[in-house]
Structures are given as C-alpha cells and as structure tokens.
Amino acid sequence: MTDELLIKFLLNETSEEEGITVQAWLEADSSNQAYFGQFEKIWKAGKKLAVLSTVNEQQAWLKFKERTSKRTTGSPEAIIRPLKQSLSWLKIAAILILIGGIWMTYNIFGPERYKDVIAENKVLTEQLPDGSELTLNKNSKISYVNNFKRHRHVKLSKGDVFFNVAHDKTRPFVIEINQVSVTVVGTSFNIKRLNGQTEVIVETGIVRVELNGQKIELHKGEKVLIGTAATVLLKEKNTDQLYNYYRSNLFIANNTPIQKVADVMNEAYGSQISISDPSLGAETISTTFKVDAGLEGNLKVIMETMGVKITRNENKILLSRLK
Incomplete structure (x- = not known):
C-alpha cells in the first residue's frame, strides 16, 4: 500500500478498484x-496549513517519494491521476513532511505508550531494552515504556516479578504499583502485587519505596509489606526465601510460620x-521442599x-x- 494511494482515498479520488484495494488493506x-488513523491525522493537519506553507514543493516532493519508496508494499504501486482539488500534489507532499515531523515529535515527547508483558500459565523471562532482566511468575503482568532510552519506567499490574536491573545512574529505574513507587539505579529485588497488597524484598543494592509522600530505603535482606489501607511504611528483615520459589524451584x-508456607503453596499450585x-498456623518450620515434588508430596x-x-473436602x- 502506497501513501499516494491513501491520499487519493482521503480525497475521494480513487477509482472503484483502488477503493476496494484500500478497504481490503484496512480490513x-x-x-x-x-497506520491509516495516524496518516489521516497528519493529512487533516496538513490541509489546514497547506495554504500558508512556504516549503519548497519540488524538494519536499522528492523527499516524500524517497520515504515512501522505502516502505514495503503488498501490491503494485497505484497509478496516480491528477487531483481535482485546488491543492497541488507538491503542496500536499510538502505539508505532509512538515506535519510528519510534528507527529514524530509528538510521539517522542507526548504521552508515554507502554508495551505489555504477560505471563499466564508459565514463568516468563523478559529482557528490557536497557539490558535489565525480569522474571515473571505465572499470572503476572507488567508494562514498560516504549521509549526506554529516555525513561526506564515500568508498571506492575499484578503478580510476582523479580527484577535484575542494569546499573545506570543517569536514568533511574522506576516501577509503579498502584499508589506505590519503587526507584533503583541498579539492583535486584522482588515485587509481589497480590490481593491488594504489595511486598518488596531486596536481594542486592538499595531500593527506594514511596507511598503518598513517604520514602524509605531498603537494603539487602530487607523488605516492606504494604497493605490496602497502609498509611506508614515499615521495613523489616526478610527471614526466608519462599518468595523466590518460582525462580529456584524450591520452597525454602x-x-x-506454617501458615505462610501454606499460602505460598496455594499460589504455586492453585490449591x-x-x-x-x-x-x-503460627508454628514454625525449617525445611526445603521441591516444587517439582508436587502438592501431595509436600503435604x-x-x-x-x-x-x-x-x-x-472436594478441592479444599x-x-x-x-x-
């Protein structure tokens, strides 16, 4: 599909055959x-500015042709007929290039767009553009900003994610979890978002956690548990490695407390x-279970x-x- 044919389509200058071609491409x-939606926005803006434009039309048209020739087309290039509109092709092309630059600037500096990463029925490992590595437990979802060269922003919607963040002091790595914000420059830590609660456990480095203007720093071996109605951030020592079961394949x-062991097994096995x-439930246990041993073996x-x-009692x- 060529941009010239899309322009004709927007001006209602396509033949019946060309119109069918464009509709089939859209569907x-x-x-x-x-792509067509963005193209139409550029086109409409270009029409408004066309009369005022002082761009060198011949040069702009050559640039426009050069750009469109690089696009992969799924059909032969359409035959272009003269336009009946008062705007000339060269004027239109010049304005398209002008507005195209504005559109590109909007995409770079406008509202951020995010890419989703979803782990459904199995553990998933994802490498981000900066080299940071994420391990997502089953039933987890995160989103990271498209322009990772400018920002290192991630949103955790739900689940359990281990972050191994590439070091970069000039671009802090920020994770948003509902009202909670976690900021690091290069470290490893685990975040769990489940049943309205957020838990952050640090393995290496320093992690800053914020909630409603409050800030605390967590160091290696420390954690914070933030409930749905939390108003104060309280850090504590992490005393077990149960959080890491989906990476280590062990319940350590x-x-x-046996209640906590049962809760983690419920997460792992859906039991x-x-x-x-x-x-x-408050009685404690010190042992290592293998995840692969299954629910029955560990029970x-x-x-x-x-x-x-x-x-x-049935599944209970x-x-x-x-x-």
Whole structure:
C-alpha cells in the first residue's frame, strides 16, 4: 500500500478498484488501521496549513517519494491521476513532511505508550531494552515504556516479578504499583502485587519505596509489606526465601510460620490449603521442599514434620492437629 494511494482515498479520488484495494488493506490487519488513523491525522493537519506553507514543493516532493519508496508494499504501486482539488500534489507532499515531523515529535515527547508483558500459565523471562532482566511468575503482568532510552519506567499490574536491573545512574529505574513507587539505579529485588497488597524484598543494592509522600530505603535482606489501607511504611528483615520459589524451584522455609508456607503453596499450585486454628498456623518450620515434588508430596512432608492431619473436602484441604 502506497501513501499516494491513501491520499487519493482521503480525497475521494480513487477509482472503484483502488477503493476496494484500500478497504481490503484496512480490513486485513489492525496495524494497517492504526497506520491509516495516524496518516489521516497528519493529512487533516496538513490541509489546514497547506495554504500558508512556504516549503519548497519540488524538494519536499522528492523527499516524500524517497520515504515512501522505502516502505514495503503488498501490491503494485497505484497509478496516480491528477487531483481535482485546488491543492497541488507538491503542496500536499510538502505539508505532509512538515506535519510528519510534528507527529514524530509528538510521539517522542507526548504521552508515554507502554508495551505489555504477560505471563499466564508459565514463568516468563523478559529482557528490557536497557539490558535489565525480569522474571515473571505465572499470572503476572507488567508494562514498560516504549521509549526506554529516555525513561526506564515500568508498571506492575499484578503478580510476582523479580527484577535484575542494569546499573545506570543517569536514568533511574522506576516501577509503579498502584499508589506505590519503587526507584533503583541498579539492583535486584522482588515485587509481589497480590490481593491488594504489595511486598518488596531486596536481594542486592538499595531500593527506594514511596507511598503518598513517604520514602524509605531498603537494603539487602530487607523488605516492606504494604497493605490496602497502609498509611506508614515499615521495613523489616526478610527471614526466608519462599518468595523466590518460582525462580529456584524450591520452597525454602527458615523458621517460617506454617501458615505462610501454606499460602505460598496455594499460589504455586492453585490449591486451597487452610489451617484449623491460628496457633497451629503460627508454628514454625525449617525445611526445603521441591516444587517439582508436587502438592501431595509436600503435604506429606508437612504432615510428617509437623505432626498434623489432613482432611479433604472436594478441592479444599484442611490441616489440623492430631488429637
């Protein structure tokens, strides 16, 4: 598809055959519709400025032809008939180049656009344009700004993501999670956004967390848990490696409450483990489970280690004390 034919289409100067060609091209792919939408905006702006333009028309037309010749076309170039409109082809081409520059500037400096990265049923690794590497747990979604050379901005919508950020002091790496903002220049850390809560755990370097004007710095081995109604940021030591199970393929408990182990297994296996009473859930366990051992294998280890019994009701699993 040529830009000249699109101009004719906008001016209603296409033949019946050419009109059918353009319509078929528009219906073939949504990206074609997006291109045409941008092209039409440039065209309309160009018509308004055409009368006032002092651009060298012959030179502009040569530049326009050079640009369009580089585009890959899916059909032979259309035969161009003289326009019935009062605007000349050279004037139109000159204005298109002028407005095209304005449009390009808008794309660079206007509202940011983001690219989505979604992990559905399996863990996904994604490398960003600056060399930073993300590992997304299942059922996670992030978006990063298209113009990564100017900004390093990421939005975490949901799920569990490990960030290994490339060092760059001149361009801080910023993650937005609802009302929470996380800023680093080069470090590794994990962020979980689940059930309205946000948890940040730092493995290396320094991470700055902000909420409603409050700021705290987290260092290696520190974390912050931000609830839905949180008004204060409180950091604490991270005491286990359970958060890392989707990367290590291990559930590593280190004097960890059994309730937390059950919660993480529910995330990993999509199970519904519950504990009969809070005192049992608060009891701790120190052991390593293999994710590949499966839910049944790991429940057996818990049962033997903790001296509990397991009761099943369809998909629900209840852990309770032996009487």
